[in-house]
Amino acid sequence: MSSSASASRLSVMASLPSVGGYSSSTSSIIYGKRNTTSILERHLNKTRGTEVSVNAFAFLFSEMLQYTQKRVHGIQDLERKLNDLGYRVGIRALDLLVWRDKNSKRETRVLGMLYFIHTAVWKTMFGKQADSLEKSTENEDEYMISDNDPIVSKFISVPKDVSQLNCGAFMAGIVEAIMDGCQFPSRVTAHTVPIDGYPLRTTILIKLDKEVLEREEQLK
Amino acid sequence: MIFSIYIINKAGGLVYNKDYSEGLSKLTSNEYLVLAGTFHGVHAITSKISPVPGSSGIEMLETDTFRIHCFQTLTGTKFLLVADPHQSSIDHTMRKIYETYSDYCVKNPFQNPEMPIRSEQFDVHLLKLVKSVGGLVTSSSNMSYQVNNNVGTGSGTHMQNQTGAPSSLPPTLPNIASTGLGA
Numbered sequence: 001m002s003s004s005a006s007a008s009r010l011s012v013m014a015s016l017p018s019v020g021g022y023s024s025s026t027s028s029i030i031y032g033k034r035n036t037t038s039i040l041e042r043h044l045n046k047t048r049g050t051e052v053s054v055n056a057f058a059f060l061f062s063e064m065l066q067y068t069q070k071r072v073h074g075i076q077d078l079e080r081k082l083n084d085l086g087y088r089v090g091i092r093a094l095d096l097l098v099w100r101d102k103n104s105k106r107e108t109r110v111l112g113m114l115y116f117i118h119t120a121v122w123k124t125m126f127g128k129q130a131d132s133l134e135k136s137t138e139n140e141d142e143y144m145i146s147d148n149d150p151i152v153s154k155f156i157s158v159p160k161d162v163s164q165l166n167c168g169a170f171m172a173g174i175v176e177a178i179m180d181g182c183q184f185p186s187r188v189t190a191h192t193v194p195i196d197g198y199p200l201r202t203t204i205l206i207k208l209d210k211e212v213l214e215r216e217e218q219l220k
Numbered sequence: 221m222i223f224s225i226y227i228i229n230k231a232g233g234l235v236y237n238k239d240y241s242e243g244l245s246k247l248t249s250n251e252y253l254v255l256a257g258t259f260h261g262v263h264a265i266t267s268k269i270s271p272v273p274g275s276s277g278i279e280m281l282e283t284d285t286f287r288i289h290c291f292q293t294l295t296g297t298k299f300l301l302v303a304d305p306h307q308s309s310i311d312h313t314m315r316k317i318y319e320t321y322s323d324y325c326v327k328n329p330f331q332n333p334e335m336p337i338r339s340e341q342f343d344v345h346l347l348k349l350v351k352s353v354g355g356l357v358t359s360s361s362n363m364s365y366q367v368n369n370n371v372g373t374g375s376g377t378h379m380q381n382q383t384g385a386p387s388s389l390p391p392t393l394p395n396i397a398s399t400g401l402g403a
Contacts, residue, residue, distance in 0.1 A: 058327040065329035155327035157339040162330075 048100060051127065058155045065156075065167065075162055079169040083188075086173020093174065094181045097124055106182070110208065110216055113184055114143055117175055125174065126151050131201075141208045145175070148198040166190045168202035175204055185209045221304035222355030223286060225317065225346065226252075229334045230296030232260030236337040240350050259300065263290065293318060303355065313353050320345045 072078045098104050107113040122130040136142035153167040168190030176188035187207045195201055227236035234256035267277035281288040289301040291314045299317055324342035325331050350356050
């Protein structure tokens with residue numbers, strides 16, 4: 001009695017993978033008919049230099065924010081989530097950037113690394129260089145990259161009740177991922193620092209880990 | 221000159237109103253809502269009573285002293301522009317307002333569709349736009365007082381009846397609604 005029950009269960013389980021296999025083969029037939037290739041099979045250099053519409057990005061980012069906002073408690077949590085989302089973008093962007101640049105070398109010093117983010121990364125992601133790269137006068141381990149008119153918050157007006165929120169947390173996440181990926185672990189945060197004529201100016205604050213500073217000391 | 225811009229959602233509720241000319245007599249907040257609701261109704265009626273099927277509804281309402289232009293988007297949102305009869309390139313201005321709306325309201329994650337518009341950037345860019353088309357009148361110029369008196373009567377035909385106090389005679393609703401139906 002018990003053996004027949006287990007046998008029938010086995011046969012059910014055995015039939016499952018074949019069902020999965022069948023469906024995947026039909027989907028590949030559909031792909032073949034429409035003559036489309038999946039984005040994963042396209043050559044990475046094919047999309048080099050192509051641009052995404054700012055409006056399309058704005059709508060996507062807006063939906064990302066609304067989705068995230070429904071699933072968090074408090075502004076800090078929201079910024080952390082945005083940072084996480086940015087991290088996922090940054091880690092892929094770094095891979096692609098290094099792969100595409102035939103002459104790229106590995107940055108070993110902090111300044112070279114930050115300059116790479118300030119120019120190369122900003123140019124690929126936002127189509128322009130960042131507006132300034134500064135070193136904090138108060139703390140040895142802090143650097144700042146500023147963007148006068150960040151694309152991610154171009155169309156966003158933050159309401160009064162969440163005025164501490166800076167949507168640049170997404171950019172901070174990208175920077176953090178790139179710093180991490182290049183073996184410069186650090187904590188990266190975004191702050192709104194409005195100046196005359198640039199009310200949306202966002203400063204990305206990069207706080208390097210102790211080990212990075214120690215290594216920097218040895219390399220001198 | 222541009223006197224005011226109103227935005228009415230597809231249900232007929234007023235989601236945004238802004239006056240650009242200083243010195244105009246103000247409506248109370250309730251009157252703004254009634255104005256929006258009434259215009260919404262008039263718009264619906266005018267599109268039905270037109271002898272040509274598929275008509276769009278009222279597009280412009282004209283008096284001696286001002287014109288109300290209406291632009292309805294595909295989604296049913298209406299933009300009302302109250303302007304001087306001599307204000308030029310209204311179509312262009314309307315397009316630009318729609319553009320500003322879609323940039324700073326629709327793409328703003330903190331702005332719920334069909335809800336009152338609270339967007340700082342929208343305010344800023346709309347003001348910039350009104351300035352750029354020469355629609356802004358400051359209180360320092362003499363024109364604004366003249367405008368105040370004229371618009372205060374509701375329509376130019378009652379000029380004679382006007383006494384001293386402009387605030388007692390704001391552009392009242394019955395006037396506007398009846399003018400719309402008669403047009």
